[in-house]
Amino acid sequence: MATDFKSLLPVIDISPLLVKCDDSHMMEDAAVAEVVEKLDRACRDVGFFYLIGHGISEGLMKKVKEMTHQFFELPYEEKLKIKITPAAGYRGYQRIGLNFTGGKQDMHEAIDCYKEFKREKYGDTGKILEGPNQWPEDPQEYKELMEEYIKLCTDLSRNVLRGISLALGGSPYEFEGKMAGDPFWIVRILGYPGVNQENHIGCGAHTDYGLLSLINQDDDKTALQVRNLAGDWIPVIPIPGSFICNIGDMLKILSNGEYESTLHRVINNSPRYRVCVGFFYETNFDAMVEPLDIFKEKYPGNKTCQENKKVVYGEHLVNKLKTTFANLVEHS
Numbered sequence: 001m002a003t004d005f006k007s008l009l010p011v012i013d014i015s016p017l018l019v020k021c022d023d024s025h026m027m028e029d030a031a032v033a034e035v036v037e038k039l040d041r042a043c044r045d046v047g048f049f050y051l052i053g054h055g056i057s058e059g060l061m062k063k064v065k066e067m068t069h070q071f072f073e074l075p076y077e078e079k080l081k082i083k084i085t086p087a088a089g090y091r092g093y094q095r096i097g098l099n100f101t102g103g104k105q106d107m108h109e110a111i112d113c114y115k116e117f118k119r120e121k122y123g124d125t126g127k128i129l130e131g132p133n134q135w136p137e138d139p140q141e142y143k144e145l146m147e148e149y150i151k152l153c154t155d156l157s158r159n160v161l162r163g164i165s166l167a168l169g170g171s172p173y174e175f176e177g178k179m180a181g182d183p184f185w186i187v188r189i190l191g192y193p194g195v196n197q198e199n200h201i202g203c204g205a206h207t208d209y210g211l212l213s214l215i216n217q218d219d220d221k222t223a224l225q226v227r228n229l230a231g232d233w234i235p236v237i238p239i240p241g242s243f244i245c246n247i248g249d250m251l252k253i254l255s256n257g258e259y260e261s262t263l264h265r266v267i268n269n270s271p272r273y274r275v276c277v278g279f280f281y282e283t284n285f286d287a288m289v290e291p292l293d294i295f296k297e298k299y300p301g302n303k304t305c306q307e308n309k310k311v312v313y314g315e316h317l318v319n320k321l322k323t324t325f326a327n328l329v330e331h332s
């Protein structure tokens with residue numbers, strides 16, 4: 001059963017897997033097999049882990065956060081130039097309190113971005129997300145930096161998922177091809193004001209929606225919390241240069257419930273402003289997601305998941321958007 005942990009999340013050095021990630025016999029390498037074993041333990045016990053040795057430079061990760069701080073420090077009117085609206089495909093800047101989780105306002109502001117796609121590519125389901133991303137003009141190099149960063153995070157996520165696919169007992173490629181050969185992605189650029197007496201929930205308890213999340217958070221504040229089976233909230237103390245990785249709802253379904261998407265929330269108790277950039281690697285937007293045959297065979301005991309779960313990823317995302325932005329109307 002997942003989420004049975006007490007304190008520190010596991011730390012996984014993924015570098016041996018990255019060296020061999022294009023070799024279909026990667027599991028024959030002892031160092032790769034060791035990484036895969038660690039991924040299995042982490043995904044089974046916690047659903048969250050620190051990722052190190054991932055090949056994205058600490059300099060780039062820092063620059064992304066520094067520029068994000070610069071953006072959120074701009075005057076409100078300036079930020080509103082890229083305001084999120086339904087007409088803009090729910091892409092762009094949202095003020096503090098616009099995002100709802102579990103029916104409550106979240107104390108964060110954000111820029112939401114989604115992979116861009118051709119109009120009508122995903123029919124009626126995809127329509128509400130159509131539109132180009134809205135990048136700020138200030139800081140000037142932000143768009144370019146983020147596009148480079150997104151490319152690196154996409155490649156890294158695919159490779160980490162090869163390890164997770166092996167960890168579940170599949171080939172390295174169970175989360176590619178039909179399911180995620182054309183992976184959708186989400187980027188949330190998040191800013192959390194320093195501690196505030198009234199409501200200090202930066203982001204309420206939720207699970208992430210897709211396959212794998214890569215969280216790049218400020219090094220000097222602890223705000224993210226992960227819930228274990230006992231119901232305790234475990235703080236995720238930052239490790240500089242690491243990503244926090246966690247499993248999303250689609251991976252839970254595809255794995256036939258063998259791995260779970262773990263609940264987490266954010267409370268910035270520091271007096272200082274915190275930023276975090278979340279990259280969310282998802283299945284294909286139009287994938288019909290249900291437990292994979294191979295994992296139904298391997299884990300036949302997991303009946304609840306098999307019986308209840310079958311969802312088109314894009315519909316899952318759009319449903320989440322509708323509750324998250326129930327207050328967002330054209331003229332707000």
Ligand SMILES: N=C(N)NCCCC[C@H](N)C(=O)O
Pocket residue numbers: 099100101102186188203206207208209280320323324
């Ligand atoms: N793509 C991700 N992970 N987004 C999470 C956003 C925060 C939770 C959201 N308001 C909700 O209610 O789901």
Ligand SMILES: O=C(O)CCC(=O)C(=O)O
Pocket residue numbers: 188190203208215217223224264266276278
């Ligand atoms: O701010 C964080 O550390 C995590 C944010 C988060 O959980 C999310 O956007 O899904």
Ligand SMILES: [Fe+2]
Pocket residue numbers: 206207208264
């Ligand atoms: Fe999350």
